[in-house]
Amino acid sequence: MHSGKLYLRVLLxxxxxxxxxxxxxxxxxxxxxxxxxxxxxxxxxxxxxxxELRMHYTFFGRAKxxxxxRVTNAVLIxxxxxxSGRSLVNERFAGxxxxxxxxxxxxxxxxxxxxxxxxxxxxxxxxxxxxHFPQYSYQDMVAAQFALLTKGLDVNxxxxxxxxxxxxxxxxxxxxxxxxFMDAVMPLACLPVQIxxxxxxxxxxxxxxxxxxPQWMKGDYTAEPLSALRxxxxxxxxxGSAPIQMQITLPSKEAADEFVQKYMQRQMExxxxxxxxxxxxxxxxxxxxxxxxxxxxxxxHINSADDFINPPELGIAEREIKRVKHGRFVLLxxxxxxxxxxxxxxxxxxxxxxxxxxxxxxNSAAD
Numbered sequence: 114m115h116s117g118k119l120y121l122r123v124l125l126x127x128x129x130x131x132x133x134x135x136x137x138x139x140x141x142x143x144x145x146x147x148x149x150x151x152x153x154x155x156x157x158x159x160x161x162x163x164x165e166l167r168m169h170y171t172f173f174g175r176a177k178x179x180x181x182x183r184v185t186n187a188v189l190i191x192x193x194x195x196x197s198g199r200s201l202v203n204e205r206f207a208g209x210x211x212x213x214x215x216x217x218x219x220x221x222x223x224x225x226x227x228x229x230x231x232x233x234x235x236x237x238x239x240x241x242x243x244x245h246f247p248q249y250s251y252q253d254m255v256a257a258q259f260a261l262l263t264k265g266l267d268v269n270x271x272x273x274x275x276x277x278x279x280x281x282x283x284x285x286x287x288x289x290x291x292x293x294f295m296d297a298v299m300p301l302a303c304l305p306v307q308i309x310x311x312x313x314x315x316x317x318x319x320x321x322x323x324x325x326x327p328q329w330m331k332g333d334y335t336a337e338p339l340s341a342l343r344x345x346x347x348x349x350x351x352x353g354s355a356p357i358q359m360q361i362t363l364p365s366k367e368a369a370d371e372f373v374q375k376y377m378q379r380q381m382e383x384x385x386x387x388x389x390x391x392x393x394x395x396x397x398x399x400x401x402x403x404x405x406x407x408x409x410x411x412x413x414h415i416n417s418a419d420d421f422i423n424p425p426e427l428g429i430a431e432r433e434i435k436r437v438k439h440g441r442f443v444l445l446x447x448x449x450x451x452x453x454x455x456x457x458x459x460x461x462x463x464x465x466x467x468x469x470x471x472x473x474x475x476n477s478a479a480d
Contacts (some may be wrong), residue, residue, distance in 0.1 A: 142202055142207075144173055144211075144219060145171050145172075145173060145199070145202050145207075146171070146172055146173070147169065147170065147171050147172070147199070147234075148169070148170055148172065149167055149168065149169050149170075149234070150167075150168045150170070150260075150261050150264075150265030150266070151165050151166065151167050151168075152165070152166040152168060152257060152260050152261075152264075152265075153165060153166075155253075155257065155260075157247045157248070157249055157250075157253050158250055158252045158253055158398070159247060159248045159249075159250070161247035161248065162247070163236065163247055165236075166230065166235075166236050166257060167234075167235055167236045168227060168228070168230075168235050168236075168257055168258075168260070168261040168265065169197075169198070169227070169228040169233055169234035169235045170198055170225055170226060170227040170228065170261060170266075171197075171198040171199050171202060171225075171226040171227075171228075172223070172224060172225050172226065173211060173219035173222070173223070173224040174186070174219045174220065174221070174222055174223045174224055175223055176223045176266075176267070176268060177223070182269070183269055183270045184223070184267075184268050184269055184270045184271075185270070185272065186221060186222050186223050186272055187222070187223045187224075187225060187262075187268045187270065187271050187272055188217055188222050188223065188224045188225065188271065188272055188273045188274075188275065189225050189227075189258070189262065189271050189273070189274050189275065189287075189295075190224065190225070190226050190275045190276065190277075190280070191226075191227065191229065191258070191275070191276035191277070191279070191280030191283045191284065192226065192228075192229065192232070192233075192276075192277060192278075192279070192280050193277045193278030193279045193280055193281075193302075193457070194278060194279040194392050194393065194396075195232070195349075195389065195392055196232065196233070196277075196279075197228045197232050197233025197234070198225075198226030198227055198228050198233060199226070199228075199233065200233075201226055201277070201458065202226070203458075205458050205459045205460060205461070206458050206459075206460050209460035209461050209464060210460050210464065210467075211224060216464060216467050216468055216471065217273075217467075222272065223268075225262065225266065225268070227258050227261055229254045229257075229258070229279070229280075229283075230249045230253060230254050230257055230395075231246075231249055231254075231388060231391045231392055231395065232388075232392065237388050237391070238332075238385075238387040238388050238391050239385045239387060239388045243332045243333060243387050244331060244332020244333065244387055245332075246387070246391065248391070248394070249391065249395055250395050250396075250397060250398040250399075251279075251282060251283060251286060251395055251396060251398055251399045252286070252398055253395075254283060254395065255283055255286045255287060255290060258283070258287075259287075259290075259291065270294060270295070270296075271294055271295040271296070272295070272296050272297070273295065273296065273297050273298070273299065273470075273471070273474075274287045274288065274295045274297070274298045274299070275298070275299040275300075275301070276299075276300055276301065277301045277302055277457035277458060278301070278302045278303060278422075278454065278457060279303075279395075279396070280301075281300040281301050281302050281303035281457065282300070282303045282396070282399050282401075284298050284299065284300040285298075285300055285303070285305045285401040285405075285408075286399075286401055288407075288408040288410070288412060289401055289404040289405070289407045289408060292407050292408060292409045292410070293409065295410055296410055296411075296474045297410055297411045297412070297413075297470050297471065297473070297474035298408070298410060298411070298412040298413070299412070299413050299414075299415070299466075299467060299470055300412070300414050300415070301415050301416075301456075301457035301463070302415070302416055302417065302420060302422070302423060302454055302456065302457035303416075303423060304416075304423050304427070304429045304430055304433075305401050305402060305405060305414070305429075305430070305433045305434075306400065306401075306402045306429055306433060307399065307400035307402065308396050308397075308399055308400075310427075311424075312422055312423070315348050315351075315352050315422075316393050316394075316396065318344070318348055319344070319345045319348050319349070319389070319390075319393050320390055320393055320394055322340075322341045322344035322345055322348075323338065323341040323342075323345065323386050323389065323390045324390070325341075326338040326340050326341035326386075328340070328341070329341060329386055332386075332387050332390075334386065337381075337384065337385065337386055338386050339381060341386055342380070342381060342384045342386060342389075343377060343380075343381070345384065345386075345389055346376075346377060346380035346381075346384065347377070350376065351421065352421050352422055352454065353421070353422070353453060353454045353455055354421060354453050354454075355419055355451065355452045355453030355454075355455065355456075356419060356447075356453070357419065357447060357448070357449055357451070358449075358451075358452055358453065361449065402433065405433060405436040405437050405440075406436055406437075406438070408437050408438065408439075408440065409438065409439070410439060410474065411439040411440075411441075411470060411473050411474045412437050412439060412440045412441070413440075413441050413442075413443065413466055413467075413469070413470040414430060414434055414440065414441070414442045414443070415442075415443045415444075415445065415457075415463050415466060416430055416442075416443075416444055416445070417444070417445045417447065417451045417452075417453065417454070417456035417457075417462075418444055418445060418446050418447040418451070419447035419451050419452075419453045419456075420453055420454045420456070421453060421454060422454045423454070425444055430442045430444070431444075443463075443466055445462060445463060450462050
């Protein structure tokens, strides 16, 4: 197994779902299709080049065009660190949004869920290059997504850009880099500023744990550096933790101890050190704060008050959203319905706001 499954398992574990199970929205799963697009001679911001960059994607529905040839129903949804497009095809997300009559009914919308560079079935270090894989960044990931849509799928406009966690950050970059390409933007669980403070610190701990493990061997290991991976898995668990949910599902010392033991055993099967190192390090160039005024379409930014990674005490989202012309920020109060950072995947908690955004942006879609 690979690290693309880690993020989903962390969320399931925090939510109190038995490890080893992956709830799926069966009808959505059955309708999900997958494809690959190869970008030739892809140039990275680092100056490196990859002769062939494979972009894998999951999709629903088909594109519809108006009389001018503009695609009118495409929706781009981007996953979080360590995830994949397929990881969002589950009961909590796709099962709430993609079914007939729901907000993103797959019979009406052309829904595209790409695997970011280094994730899922897209090109990644563990394919064979290991630490010689290009040092990709968020800038590269967004550029590759744009190439996939425009050159690979012939999508020239998006009804909605949406993303969770890392995908949330990519949503802000999309809105600034291609401000006329979409009708609306919905970033879920991030902040529109450089990653610093505690958020950067836990990422540094993950990366340092890998790089300083003698078994890592500068990325040329033949067996996974397990000590580093245990450190990383523990930090990822705490960063994505939901205090209320964990207290409910782990009400005793014994329950918590047993959970941690089983959780760590499972994660050692999933993680690849190079893939994880690259995934965490890719956020190094993220800082959309200088270009927030470039965003032209309605943008609805949602965070949860129990998010360890994006703590509400900082007040950053409330401050920065004022610079987005048609921007709005919603902070979901912590409750038994929220799931910490992973609230972004529990669509039932925030779907009412998506309905408002789609309604608000109808005029943009009609223009």
